[in-house]
Amino acid sequence: MTVLLDIHNVSKAFDQLAALDNVSLQIHTNEFFAILGPSGSGKTTLLRALAGFESLDSGQIVLDGQDVADVPPNERPVNLMFQSYALFPHMTVFDNVAYGLRREKRPQGEIAERVTSLLATVGLGDMATRRTHQLSGGQKQRVALARAIVKRPKILLLDEPLSALDRKVREDMQLELKRLQHEVGITFVVVTHDQEEAMSMADRIAVMDQGRVEQVATPVELYKNPGNPFVANFIGTSTLLRGHLSSGRLHLTNGVKVPCSLPSEDGAEIWLMLRPEDISQTPAGAITGTVISTNFYGPNCLVVAECGLEIPVKYLVGNSEVPRVGDATKISWAGDTGVVVRAS
Amino acid sequence: MTGVGKLGWVLAAVCFFLYAPIAIVIVMSFNASKIPFQWTGFSTKWYSELFANASVLEGLRNSLIVGVSTMILSVVLGVLLAIGITRHSTSSAVQALALAPAIIPDLALAIGLLALFSAISFPLGLTTVILSHTIFCMAFVAAIARGRILQIDPALEEAALDLGDTPRGVFFRVTVPSLMPAIIAGALLAFTLSFDEFVITFFTNGPSTPTLPIVIYSMVRFGVTPEINALASLVLLFSVAIVLISQRSVKLSQSI
Amino acid sequence: MGYVIAFMVLPVAIIATYSFFQRGQYGGIVYSLTLDNFARALDSLYVGILGTSVALSSTVTLLALLIGFPTALAITKLQPQHQNIALVLVILPFWTNFLIRTYAWIVLLSSEGLLNQGLLGLGIISDPLALLYTPGAVVMGLLYAYLPLMVLPIYAALSRIDPSLREAAIDLGASRFTALRQVVFPLAIPGTLVGCVFVFVPSVGNFIVPELLGGGKTVMVGNLIRDQFLKARDWPFGSVLAIAMVVMLVLLFALQARITKRVLGQG
Numbered sequence: 001m002t003v004l005l006d007i008h009n010v011s012k013a014f015d016q017l018a019a020l021d022n023v024s025l026q027i028h029t030n031e032f033f034a035i036l037g038p039s040g041s042g043k044t045t046l047l048r049a050l051a052g053f054e055s056l057d058s059g060q061i062v063l064d065g066q067d068v069a070d071v072p073p074n075e076r077p078v079n080l081m082f083q084s085y086a087l088f089p090h091m092t093v094f095d096n097v098a099y100g101l102r103r104e105k106r107p108q109g110e111i112a113e114r115v116t117s118l119l120a121t122v123g124l125g126d127m128a129t130r131r132t133h134q135l136s137g138g139q140k141q142r143v144a145l146a147r148a149i150v151k152r153p154k155i156l157l158l159d160e161p162l163s164a165l166d167r168k169v170r171e172d173m174q175l176e177l178k179r180l181q182h183e184v185g186i187t188f189v190v191v192t193h194d195q196e197e198a199m200s201m202a203d204r205i206a207v208m209d210q211g212r213v214e215q216v217a218t219p220v221e222l223y224k225n226p227g228n229p230f231v232a233n234f235i236g237t238s239t240l241l242r243g244h245l246s247s248g249r250l251h252l253t254n255g256v257k258v259p260c261s262l263p264s265e266d267g268a269e270i271w272l273m274l275r276p277e278d279i280s281q282t283p284a285g286a287i288t289g290t291v292i293s294t295n296f297y298g299p300n301c302l303v304v305a306e307c308g309l310e311i312p313v314k315y316l317v318g319n320s321e322v323p324r325v326g327d328a329t330k331i332s333w334a335g336d337t338g339v340v341v342r343a344s
Numbered sequence: 345m346t347g348v349g350k351l352g353w354v355l356a357a358v359c360f361f362l363y364a365p366i367a368i369v370i371v372m373s374f375n376a377s378k379i380p381f382q383w384t385g386f387s388t389k390w391y392s393e394l395f396a397n398a399s400v401l402e403g404l405r406n407s408l409i410v411g412v413s414t415m416i417l418s419v420v421l422g423v424l425l426a427i428g429i430t431r432h433s434t435s436s437a438v439q440a441l442a443l444a445p446a447i448i449p450d451l452a453l454a455i456g457l458l459a460l461f462s463a464i465s466f467p468l469g470l471t472t473v474i475l476s477h478t479i480f481c482m483a484f485v486a487a488i489a490r491g492r493i494l495q496i497d498p499a500l501e502e503a504a505l506d507l508g509d510t511p512r513g514v515f516f517r518v519t520v521p522s523l524m525p526a527i528i529a530g531a532l533l534a535f536t537l538s539f540d541e542f543v544i545t546f547f548t549n550g551p552s553t554p555t556l557p558i559v560i561y562s563m564v565r566f567g568v569t570p571e572i573n574a575l576a577s578l579v580l581l582f583s584v585a586i587v588l589i590s591q592r593s594v595k596l597s598q599s600i
Numbered sequence: 601m602g603y604v605i606a607f608m609v610l611p612v613a614i615i616a617t618y619s620f621f622q623r624g625q626y627g628g629i630v631y632s633l634t635l636d637n638f639a640r641a642l643d644s645l646y647v648g649i650l651g652t653s654v655a656l657s658s659t660v661t662l663l664a665l666l667i668g669f670p671t672a673l674a675i676t677k678l679q680p681q682h683q684n685i686a687l688v689l690v691i692l693p694f695w696t697n698f699l700i701r702t703y704a705w706i707v708l709l710s711s712e713g714l715l716n717q718g719l720l721g722l723g724i725i726s727d728p729l730a731l732l733y734t735p736g737a738v739v740m741g742l743l744y745a746y747l748p749l750m751v752l753p754i755y756a757a758l759s760r761i762d763p764s765l766r767e768a769a770i771d772l773g774a775s776r777f778t779a780l781r782q783v784v785f786p787l788a789i790p791g792t793l794v795g796c797v798f799v800f801v802p803s804v805g806n807f808i809v810p811e812l813l814g815g816g817k818t819v820m821v822g823n824l825i826r827d828q829f830l831k832a833r834d835w836p837f838g839s840v841l842a843i844a845m846v847v848m849l850v851l852l853f854a855l856q857a858r859i860t861k862r863v864l865g866q867g
């Protein structure tokens with residue numbers, strides 16, 4: 001794997017508020033990379049810095065061996081698909097897509113050919129003469145996508161690409177984006193706040209919070225081995241119990257002891273992360289509690305129960321065992337399940 | 345909705361109040377009689393006399409010169425002003441100041457400009473009228489353009505830049521076209537305002553170049569004549585036509 | 601940007617400066633500092649004229665409010681596509697020539713004018729009424745000229761009020777009228793104030809209507825300023841009057857902004 005984009009110790013502050021705090025990331029050629037984080041985490045600032053719309057306070061952005069920090073946006077071999085799509089309302093679909101090629105002063109014939117074939121690829125072959133306001137949300141998104149990849153940039157940046165779409169269209173577009181990325185062979189960098197979107201599309205994900213990169217890993221790795229409590233909490237559903245380990249048990253700060261035989265040095269403060277599927281509801285369960293809510297998903301049901309463990313416990317049951325709110329419940333988990341997470 | 349009944353009458357009455365006086369002037373303009381208020385038959389002779397009236401024609405010529413020049417100047421300056429105050433200034437004081445000529449009384453602006461021109465000994469004439477009209481028309485154009493700029497997705501310009509266009513190219517290929525509805529509306533508005541403007545013209549014009557409103561003013565002061573009725577009808581019709589065209593073009597271009 | 605500000609600030613500055621100088625013997629300006637102009641402006645004659653102007657303009661504003669508010673409310677009750685047509689209908693006369701609109705009222709009100717002719721013809725009166733050249737005619741002319749400026753901002757304010765606010769009030773037990781009074785009216789106050797300022801400001805400074813419909817008998821500040829500049833050629837004194845007018849209007853704007861802020865809790 002070759003490194004295409006090397007983001008090195010990048011910092012940026014707005015009014016002394018750090019939007020990017022010493023961010024370092026490496027993105028590989030032909031990778032589908034996602035930057036995931038809550039709003040205000042700095043992910044959009046990072047994307048705009050990559051496109052050239054934000055200057056850096058310090059650090060380098062090296063693209064294909066070249067430091068692009070001082071290259072203006074119109075000269076960077078990077079294109080951005082805007083969250084609002086930013087389609088030019090006074091132009092047709094064809095003219096929108098041809099815009100970038102015309103600025104490169106390509107011959108007419110080549111422009112027509114490339115635009116037409118790309119429109120066909122994104123499924124808009126018969127829409128070339130339409131005005132953008134006549135398109136549906138999904139169609140607008142495809143135009144925006146075509147317009148951003150027609151110049152064959154080294155990296156395509158996508159700012160919350162699916163956030164404006166309905167749920168159904170969004171699922172179709174997720175697959176479509178993956179397919180297209182394979183087809184055109186361009187490195188994609190997606191910014192999103194939607195972990196499901198990032199998990200289902202990306203090869204690797206950088207989780208950001210408060211201007212810092214918390215963890216960079218594959219989706220499976222993020223889910224199975226979160227590097228710190230923030231990532232554990234942010235990715236997927238979990239119950240995070242805080243305490244210290246001593247002789248095969250986790251001592252919570254309120255004095256309650258729960259099973260945990262995972263290897264860790266005694267006495268240090270840790271979080272035990274339990275995924276809902278790690279916990280089972282069983283009559284033999286040693287931990288008792290009261291059901292406070294149930295979320296039915298179809299095949300199974302997420303139960304939230306108050307068990308005196310400082311925070312409510314979340315676990316899954318089959319669709320035939322759904323308890324009612326207020327019911328007493330007994331749960332247990334094996335001592336070697338879950339993951340020990342330390343503050344980074 | 346149930347509220348329409350009674351309020352509907354209010355609306356009808358207000359429209360009657362607004363249009364009846366104008367309608368009467370137009371009807372009177374076709375009166376054959378020279379005595380203003382006695383209807384003696386339909387005639388268009390006052391219109392033909394109007395077109396033979398040298399001072400009216402000269403006023404019309406001057407008004408058109410002033411109107412078109414004002415329109416061009418105020419659109420260019422007004423749009424630039426609007427971009428300047430919305431994009432490059434966060435100070436609300438600057439914004440308020442730039443739009444002030446649209447709000448301060450025309451009389452205050454008029455004497456202020458008269459004082460300014462006389463302080464720098466600039467001879468009064470059509471040039472001073474055009475400059476003065478531009479000052480206040482520009483504020484209206486800027487107000488309209490500002491509204492449009494705030495509507496436009498700021499990502500449009502960034503998108504063009506991202507696709508490799510130069511800042512200059514972005515301005516002419518993206519910024520100006522997306523402001524077009526405001527530019528057309530502003531241009532027509534500036535022309536109408538300038539064409540009908542009286543107070544500022546009255547103070548900043550020289551004696552040898554009367555505009556149409558000045559001509560009308562001097563005619564009206566001598567009382568009601570069928571000729572004024574005809575002139576008034578034409579001017580009314582002209583303004584109404586321009587306003588309707590601008591309404592239409594704004595609607596058309598907004599659908600783009 | 602600099603040019604623009606120069607062109608706007610300079611005139612005001614020059615006028616402000618003039619107001620401290622003396623009038624030359626044959627017009628023009630003698631550049632020696634004095635406060636006489638301000639003292640003269642306090643003369644009862646001029647204060648009286650200012651009072652007349654304010655009284656007439658206030659009457660006009662009040663009438664415009666009483667007519668304009670129901671009109672704006674009526675427009676908001678129409679279907680959306682009809683609302684636009686109604687708005688154009690109301691605003692259209694405003695874009696036509698001011699002199700001509702004033703002239704139309706001469707046609708209506710003069711002693712041999714249509715109104716008198718009609719009343720005479722119907723036998724309601726035996727002698728023509730003196731309608732033209734009265735303060736009433738001035739009020740009528742100004743009202744006619746500036747009524748659209750009242751309707752427009754009120755309409756804008758009313759149409760911006762979320763209909764569900766009124767429905768929420770009714771849902772919580774308010775009657776239709778109570779909902780109007782307690783929810784719609786307060787929220788329309790800022791737009792209504794803008795309308796009042798838009799009518800009051802050009803009314804105070806107007807000199808055409810008092811001249812053409814008031815026949816010179818009803819003198820307003822506008823006429824006075826015009827005469828100081830173009831007839832008496834006493835620019836310093838005219839400047840003082842203009843400054844007085846502008847200061848009064850600025851105070852009015854400030855008052856309007858203040859009330860708006862208090863009503864909405866923010867600017």
